[in-house]
Amino acid sequence: MKTDKIVISVKNLIKDFGSFRANDRLNFDVYEGEVFGFLGANGAGKTTALKILCGLSRPTSGEVMVSGCNVYTQSNLIKQKIGYMSQKFTLYEDMTVTENISFYAGIYGLNFKQIKNKTMQLLSSLGLEGEAHKLIADLPLGWRQKLAFSIAIVHDPAIVFLDEPTGGVDPVTRRQFWKMIYEAAAKGVTVFVTTHYMDEAEYCDRVSIMVDGRIAALDTPANLKEKYNASSMNEVFLGLARHTSNK
Amino acid sequence: MHEFKGFLIKEFYHIFRDRRTMLILFAMPVLQMLLFGYVITNEINHAQIAVLDKSDDYITRKIITRLSASGYFEIKSYLQTHDEIKEAFQSGEVREVVVFEDNFSESLNRFGTANVHIITDASDANTANLIANYTSALIARFSADEFNKDSRGLTIKSDVRMMYNPEMKSVFMFVPGTMAMILILISALLTSVTIVREKETSSMEVLLVSPLKPAHIIVGKVAPYAVLSLINAFTIILLGHTVFGLPVLGSFILLFSECLLFILMALSLGVLISTTTNSQQVAMMLAMVALLMPAILLSGFIFPIENMPFWLQWICKINPSTYFIIIIKNIMLKGSGFMAVWRETLILAFYTFFFLFVSIRKFKTRLT
Amino acid sequence: MRTIYFILRKEFTQLKRNRTMLPIIFIVPLVQLLVLVNAATLELKNISLTVCDYDLSPASRRLTSVFDASPFFNVHKYSFSTDEAISHIENSSSDMVLVIPRGFETKMVRENKAEVQMLFNAINGTVAGIGNAYANQIFIQTSKAYFMEFAGLTSGQLNTLNINAIPAFWYNPDMNYKVFMVPAILVILVTIIGMMLAAMNIVREKEMGTIEQINVTPIKKIHFIIGKLLPFWIVALVMLAFGLFVGKIVFDIPLQGSLVLLFANAAVYLLVMQGFGLLLSDTADTQQQAMFIAFFFLIIFILMGGIFTPIESMPLWAQWLNKLNPIAYFMKIIRMILLKGSTFTDIRTLFLSLSAYAAIVLTIAITKYRKVN
Numbered sequence: 010m011k012t013d014k015i016v017i018s019v020k021n022l023i024k025d026f027g028s029f030r031a032n033d034r035l036n037f038d039v040y041e042g043e044v045f046g047f048l049g050a051n052g053a054g055k056t057t058a059l060k061i062l063c064g065l066s067r068p069t070s071g072e073v074m075v076s077g078c079n080v081y082t083q084s085n086l087i088k089q090k091i092g093y094m095s096q097k098f099t100l101y102e103d104m105t106v107t108e109n110i111s112f113y114a115g116i117y118g119l120n121f122k123q124i125k126n127k128t129m130q131l132l133s134s135l136g137l138e139g140e141a142h143k144l145i146a147d148l149p150l151g152w153r154q155k156l157a158f159s160i161a162i163v164h165d166p167a168i169v170f171l172d173e174p175t176g177g178v179d180p181v182t183r184r185q186f187w188k189m190i191y192e193a194a195a196k197g198v199t200v201f202v203t204t205h206y207m208d209e210a211e212y213c214d215r216v217s218i219m220v221d222g223r224i225a226a227l228d229t230p231a232n233l234k235e236k237y238n239a240s241s242m243n244e245v246f247l248g249l250a251r252h253t254s255n256k
Numbered sequence: 257m258h259e260f261k262g263f264l265i266k267e268f269y270h271i272f273r274d275r276r277t278m279l280i281l282f283a284m285p286v287l288q289m290l291l292f293g294y295v296i297t298n299e300i301n302h303a304q305i306a307v308l309d310k311s312d313d314y315i316t317r318k319i320i321t322r323l324s325a326s327g328y329f330e331i332k333s334y335l336q337t338h339d340e341i342k343e344a345f346q347s348g349e350v351r352e353v354v355v356f357e358d359n360f361s362e363s364l365n366r367f368g369t370a371n372v373h374i375i376t377d378a379s380d381a382n383t384a385n386l387i388a389n390y391t392s393a394l395i396a397r398f399s400a401d402e403f404n405k406d407s408r409g410l411t412i413k414s415d416v417r418m419m420y421n422p423e424m425k426s427v428f429m430f431v432p433g434t435m436a437m438i439l440i441l442i443s444a445l446l447t448s449v450t451i452v453r454e455k456e457t458s459s460m461e462v463l464l465v466s467p468l469k470p471a472h473i474i475v476g477k478v479a480p481y482a483v484l485s486l487i488n489a490f491t492i493i494l495l496g497h498t499v500f501g502l503p504v505l506g507s508f509i510l511l512f513s514e515c516l517l518f519i520l521m522a523l524s525l526g527v528l529i530s531t532t533t534n535s536q537q538v539a540m541m542l543a544m545v546a547l548l549m550p551a552i553l554l555s556g557f558i559f560p561i562e563n564m565p566f567w568l569q570w571i572c573k574i575n576p577s578t579y580f581i582i583i584i585k586n587i588m589l590k591g592s593g594f595m596a597v598w599r600e601t602l603i604l605a606f607y608t609f610f611f612l613f614v615s616i617r618k619f620k621t622r623l624t
Numbered sequence: 625m626r627t628i629y630f631i632l633r634k635e636f637t638q639l640k641r642n643r644t645m646l647p648i649i650f651i652v653p654l655v656q657l658l659v660l661v662n663a664a665t666l667e668l669k670n671i672s673l674t675v676c677d678y679d680l681s682p683a684s685r686r687l688t689s690v691f692d693a694s695p696f697f698n699v700h701k702y703s704f705s706t707d708e709a710i711s712h713i714e715n716s717s718s719d720m721v722l723v724i725p726r727g728f729e730t731k732m733v734r735e736n737k738a739e740v741q742m743l744f745n746a747i748n749g750t751v752a753g754i755g756n757a758y759a760n761q762i763f764i765q766t767s768k769a770y771f772m773e774f775a776g777l778t779s780g781q782l783n784t785l786n787i788n789a790i791p792a793f794w795y796n797p798d799m800n801y802k803v804f805m806v807p808a809i810l811v812i813l814v815t816i817i818g819m820m821l822a823a824m825n826i827v828r829e830k831e832m833g834t835i836e837q838i839n840v841t842p843i844k845k846i847h848f849i850i851g852k853l854l855p856f857w858i859v860a861l862v863m864l865a866f867g868l869f870v871g872k873i874v875f876d877i878p879l880q881g882s883l884v885l886l887f888a889n890a891a892v893y894l895l896v897m898q899g900f901g902l903l904l905s906d907t908a909d910t911q912q913q914a915m916f917i918a919f920f921f922l923i924i925f926i927l928m929g930g931i932f933t934p935i936e937s938m939p940l941w942a943q944w945l946n947k948l949n950p951i952a953y954f955m956k957i958i959r960m961i962l963l964k965g966s967t968f969t970d971i972r973t974l975f976l977s978l979s980a981y982a983a984i985v986l987t988i989a990i991t992k993y994r995k996v997n
Contacts, residue, residue, distance in 0.1 A: 063840045085842055093840035097833030103641050104634065115630030116843050144641075170840075277913055280920050287924065294939055296927055299750065301937040319787075330936075345794060347970045348960050351936075364787065371788045378793035379963035381801040382665065383934045386754075392789040393757045399787040400764065412687075412732075412763040415741045416756055419713060424749030441919065449912050533644065536911045537824055541648045544816075549656060553663045558932050560748060562672075563665045571659065582716070589747055590714055 014041040016168055016199050017062060022071035024057055031057040033222040035071070039201060041167075044194050046213030047203040050250060053219040055203040056096075056172055062201070063093050063170050076167050089117075092161035092169035096176050100157055102146040106137055109145060110160060117164035131159050151182030155189065162193055169193065171202040175209065187212050207243040216242070218249055225249045263476045271480045281446075285438045285488045289495045292430040296558075299426060300328045300383075300390050305352040306344050308335040311360035319372070322398050323354065328390050345377045352376045352387050420589045431496045432584035433557025435489060436518070436577040440551045443485045443519050445543040447478050447526030452539040455530075470619055478523045485522075489515040493588075505591030514587065514597070517604050518580045522547075524611035525576075531618040551577040576607050627843050631851025635825075639855065649821075649859070653813045653867050657806065661875060664805040664932065671755045674701040674709045674718040681729035683770065687740075690766050691722065696758045713745045720744050720755055732770065795878075795964050803878060806871040807958040808931040811951060813867060814860040815925075818894040820918045822856040823901035827914040830905075849990060853898045860894055861887065880965030886958060889971070892978050893954040899985030900950075906993050925951040953978050 017039035024032040031054045039045045049055045060066040062075055064084035073080040076090040100109050107128055114124045132138050135155055145153060154174060162169050171190075175183045187209065194200050202213070210216050210230060217227040226233060226249055230242055239245045272278060305323070309316050324331050332350050335341060341353045355373040357363065364370040374391050376384035421428045454477075493511070496502035504511060525547070533539050553559060554568070555577035561569055572578050579600040586592040594601070639646065673691060677684050692699040701718065703709040712718035723741040731738040742759060744752035793799055829835040838848065864887070871877040900921070908914035928942060929935075929951035935943060946952045957974050960966035968975070 065836060065839055085844075088840055088842040091840065093837065095833060095836050097836070099834050099837035101634070101638065101834060103638050108634070108637055112630055112634045113837075113841070115633075116627045116838070116841050118626070118842070274913070276908075277916055280916050284920050284923075288927075291924060291927060295942040296933050297937050299753075299937055300934075303934070303936050346960070346964055346966045348956060348964075348966065351934075369788060371790055374789055374791045376791065376793055377964070378796035378799060379959055380804045380934070381793075381796055381799045382804070384793055384796070385799060386750075388791045388793070389754060389757060392791065393761070395787055395789045396761065396764065411737050412767045413737065413739045414759065414763060415739060417741070417743045418746035418749075418752055419710075419743055421746035421749055421752075424746050424753055426749050428746075429748045429750075445919075446912075446916075449915065453910070453912060535642075535644060536915075537821070537828075538644045538648060540824075540915055541645070541652060544652070549660060553660050559663050559665060560751060562670055565662050568659065568662050572663075585747055586716075592714065596715060 012041045015039070016041045016076050017045075017201065018072070018074045019058075019062075020072040022058065022061065022073055023069045024054075024061060024066070025069045030222055032061070032068075035224055037217055037224060037227055039168075039199060041199055042194060042197050043214040044190060044200045044202065044212065046210050046216035047201065047219070048205065048207075048210055048216055048246065049203075049219030050205065054222040055219055058219075059170055059172055059201070059203055063091060064088055089164075090167045092164070092166040094157050094161040094169070094171050094174055096173035100145045100153060100160070103144060105142045105144055106132070106148070106156060107141050109156070110163065113160045114163050119164060127163055131156075131163070135159060151178050151185075154178055154182070155186060158186065158189055162198060166198065168199040168201060171200065173203055173205070175204065175206065183209070207241065207246055210242040210246075218246060220249055260472045260476065263472065264479060267476045268480045268483075271484075281442060281484055282488070282491070284441075285434075285492050286495065288434055288438065289431070289492055290499070292434050293427045293496075293500045296430060297426045300386050302330045303328060303352065303383075303387050304332045304350045305329045305354060305387075306333045306335050306341075306350045307331055308338070308341065308353055308355045310358045311356045311362075313359075313361040315361040315364065316356045318402075319356075319395060319398055320354075323391070323394060326390075326394055328394070341375060350377070351380075351383065352391065354391065425500070427496070427500045428502060428589060430557070431492065431500070431502055432581045432588070433552070433555065435492050435515075435584060436555060436557065436580050437548070437551045438488055438492065439485050439515070439519055439580075440522050440547050440577060442488060443481055443522030444526035444529070444547050445540070447481050447523050448529035448539045448543055449536050450481075451477055451527065451530035452533060452536050455534050456536060471616075474527055474615075474619075478527065481526075482516075482519055482523060485519045486512075486516065489519070502588065503591075504588050506587035506593065510594055511584070511587045514580070514583050514601065514604075517601065517608065518576070518583075521576055521604050521608040521611070524608050524615065528611045528615040528618075531615050550575050554578070555581055557581060576604060579603050627847045628851050628854075631843075631848065632854060635851065635855040639859070649817065649863070650866075653809075653863055654870065656809050656813065657867060657870055658874065661802045661805045661809060664808075665801045670698045671696055671719045671751065671758075672717070673697050673699045674703055674712045674721045675699055676703050676706050676709045676721065676723045678704070678726040679724050679728040683729035683732055683738075684724040686770070687724065687762075687766055688722075690762050691759075694758065694762060696755070710743065713743060716745070718745075719751060720759075722759075732767075795880075800875075802875045803963060804959065806867075806875055806877045807962055808955065810864055810867045810871070811929075811931070811955055811958060812926060814864050814890065814894060815897055815922065815951065817863055818856050818860040819897035819901035819904075820915070820922070821859075822853055822898055823905040823908070823914050823918060824911050825856070826852055826902070826905035827908050827911050831910055845993060846990065849902060849993060853902065857891070857894050857898060861890060864890055878963055880963060881961035881967065885968055885971075886961045889954065889957050889961070889975060889978065892975070892982050893950060893957075895982040896950040896978060896985050899982065899989040902989040902993060903985070906989070925949050928952065929955050931955060950978065950981060953981075 015038045019035050019037050022032055022035040023030065035058060047055050047059065057066065061068050061073060061080065064080055064087050068080065075087045078086045080087065104112070110128045110131055111124045114127055119127065132141055137152065137156065140148060148156070158171070158174060175186055178186065190200050190202070204210065213230065215227065215229050216233065217224050219225065226245070228236065233245050234240065234242065237245045237248050239248060307320055309320065320331065323329050333344065335344065335353065344350050344353060353375045355375060357371050360370050372395060374388050376388050378384040418424055493504065497504060526543070529539055529542050529546070533542065551557070554572045554575050556572065561572045561578070564572065583597045583600045586597050675688050675691070677688060688699060691697045701712060706723055709718070709721040709723070713721060721743040725739065725741070728738050728740070742756070744755060746752040796803060829838070868879070872879065904914055904917055908917060928938070928946055929949050935946060935952065953974050957971050960971055
């Protein structure tokens with residue numbers, strides 16, 4: 010479902026924390042329906058950039074448009090159109106599966122009938138019908154992550170931001186998780202995902218690699234491998250990281 | 257041992273780096289001491305009263321002058337009718353109304369006696385009682401001074417000595433209590449919440465699988481707070497001495513050892529609380545109910561234990577703070593030695609071992 | 625409005641499910657009411673006294689017996705050594721020592737003037753001061769009675785003038801100190817629930833990271849704040865009702881004034897404290913920090929607010945500071961309404977001040993609260 014329509018446009022984005030520059034003149038566009046990978050080592054500035062795109066944090070300078078809205082002035086409009094799932098676990102552990110679903114659906118403005126339908130639909134697609142009234146605390150981590158993703162797109166957003174969604178999850182669940190991501194993308198949802206699993210980078214339509222607050226490379230995985238003469242994304246990444254740290 | 261040292265340093269660093277908490281931990285004792293010293297007092301001082309003087313003669317005026325000159329009272333208003341008394345109380349303006357009968361001095365001269373009614377707003381029974389007492393005493397003295405100059409009158413003069421606190425400052429009473437409260441707050445409350453926080457964020461598990469022994473972990477966690485508490489104990493004594501003239505008559509070393517013992521007791525209690533729950537909010541509420549409120553109200557800090565109902569006196573006897581306050585008063589104000597406080601010291605030591613024993617047992621069962 | 629409903633539903637679900645917190649929220653007040661209220665008396669009944677009677681005369685025995693008969697003193701030891709008597713003060717078994725010197729009676733008869741010595745443990749200055757006043761009253765009475773007997777006069781013949789001070793204790797003739805403390809404990813209670821628990825609840829979401837998930841939703845700041853504060857506002861008011869009920873049943877506190885007026889005031893007061901709670905949750909990053917900052921201010925607010933000691937006795941600067949202390953306002957209001965039946969006209973200024981306070985604090989807190997950093 011990838012189109013040429015630009016849904017995220019970032020020009021000269023800078024974010025400073027005091028004297029520390031977390032994002033240094035970032036420039037990139039994201040197209041509708043694509044799975045856009047945002048890669049980088051820990052502390053490279055991925056999460057900072059992602060938070061700015063979600064309206065959780067304000068940029069120091071630069072132009073940022075998300076889904077046709079300006080992050081400086083229209084952050085509330087943006088929030089209607091995006092979903093978000095963070096690396097920290099964000100479901101309420103002391104509430105049941107259905108209670109979590111209807112809470113988030115409710116604050117996104119779905120009406121009671123829609124909430125009911127969505128809940129049924131979600132439970133059956135995740136195979137969680139039997140666990141509907143279990144507390145989140147009693148669910149295995151993999152299921153929680155899948156549920157969290159489903160909840161992040163419960164209001165059918167145009168873009169979904171995933172911040173290291175598969176941290177600490179076993180390989181089987183990770184595969185299932187990526188299946189869900191593709192399903193969402195196939196429906197036209199743009200997926201913006203940060204990760205440091207390089208094998209996951211191969212699943213993305215395009216990836217950008219951040220090193221020390223800058224974007225060091227941005228292209229499709231195939232082009233990147235060719236350009237850096239590498240057999241895997243892992244090698245691309247290591248090459249870039251070494252390159253900059255030698256400078 | 258080497259790992260333990262590293263761990264200990266990390267814990268210290270962790271706490272002392274949090275500037276906001278540090279500021280509060282050090283500002284709290286200072287501010288509270290000043291508060292207690294200057295603000296919290298049971299003495300009657302400028303109590304607002306009203307006068308209903310139906311007689312308005314030279315004797316009643318003299319009495320009124322005497323009342324307002326005493327410094328205890330401030331005459332806020334002069335009422336005209338009885339109905340105004342209720343209004344004055346209702347609006348919370350005054351605490352007492354002094355009512356002189358009609359023809360006060362006439363009746364005094366003719367019948368040798370006259371009545372003055374002291375009506376207090378007893379919704380605050382404690383203060384009402386004090387105010388009524390002060391007023392009666394002032395009037396009694398007035399009448400003794402003015403009318404009983406008769407040389408035939410016998411007098412018993414008393415030579416009064418106010419021991420340990422000649423100026424009867426209430427700060428002498430409150431400093432030991434403030435100390436108990438602050439040490440409990442920092443030692444027990446903070447420790448329990450800190451440990452529970454580790455459990456809540458499951459960083460405790462990381463520590464438990466490390467080569468550190470459980471005892472080391474506990475010691476490492478509580479040691480910084482012990483140091484903090486000792487510093488605070490010292491600050492309080494210093495402030496009490498320099499600002500409020502509170503003496504330290506007894507041995508300084510003994511005083512400090514007792515403070516250390518109390519801090520250890522509070523820390524072990526904090527550890528015990530932390531073994532019973534996994535939620536910071538629960539730990540906090542438990543510490544509040546079990547420690548803080550009793551330390552303020554059931555320890556003889558503000559309200560003397562002797563006045564309480566009998567069953568409550570027994571609860572006070574269970575409260576460790578009670579013993580600490582007795583020890584502190586004895587050493588600081590009376591200059592007593594160890595022999596005067598060995599019983600209380602023994603009780604505190606017993607509590608410390610008891611709490612430690614129970615928490616270690618609970619800790620072990622959790623691990624197996 | 626619908627978003628507020630969903631947040632409220634979530635908060636109550638979580639509250640209901642918290643199996644340890646819920647009982648604590650209900651048990652804490654019960655324990656505090658039932659136990660602590662009994663502690664708050666300054667009334668003096670038993671000043672324990674050691675008597676050193678070196679005179680052993682009818683006059684000295686008579687003086688001792690007057691002390692013993694008085695409800696304020698309790699002669700619990702006799703001694704023939706002043707040093708030993710003082711040691712009773714040292715080990716706190718006595719509060720006071722009365723020394724009647726040899727020749728007490730003789731001096732009374734011959735010189736009309738006799739002396740005694742009193743020693744007080746003055747660490748508790750109030751007890752010592754009142755003890756001294758009571759003792760002096762006893763001396764005046766005894767000497768008068770003794771003189772009349774001695775001279776064979778009846779009270780009518782005695783050539784002295786007498787002013788009778790007749791005390792009357794309004795609103796509380798039995799001098800039941802508990803009725804004064806019940807409202808105080810209730811105020812502390814609603815404050816802890818309304819401010820502290822609400823603040824910690826918000827900070828907890830920060831600590832757990834769930835607040836980020838909320839912040840990326842289009843939820844309006846004001847809806848979020850209402851959804852967070854309202855549950856504790858409701859719980860606090862319910863607890864107030866519960867506490868009043870227990871206070872009525874157990875301590876028979878008077879409910880003189882209008883309960884509607886009381887709850888209206890409580891509602892506004894809670895808004896002030898919740899404003900502070902919101903400011904607090906904005907400042908603190910961890911529950912521990914929130915708790916400590918809250919404790920710091922609450923203890924000061926409470927001790928300055930006239931809960932245990934009268935505000936008029938405080939120095940002027942402290943009384944001025946109390947104009948900023950919301951607890952002082954509400955403490956005064958709740959006692960006036962409950963114990964004296966004060967009406968709206970009586971408390972109008974207090975109520976209006978509190979309302980203005982609520983408006984200011986809430987406005988600041990809401991403007992300052994950030995979803996974005």
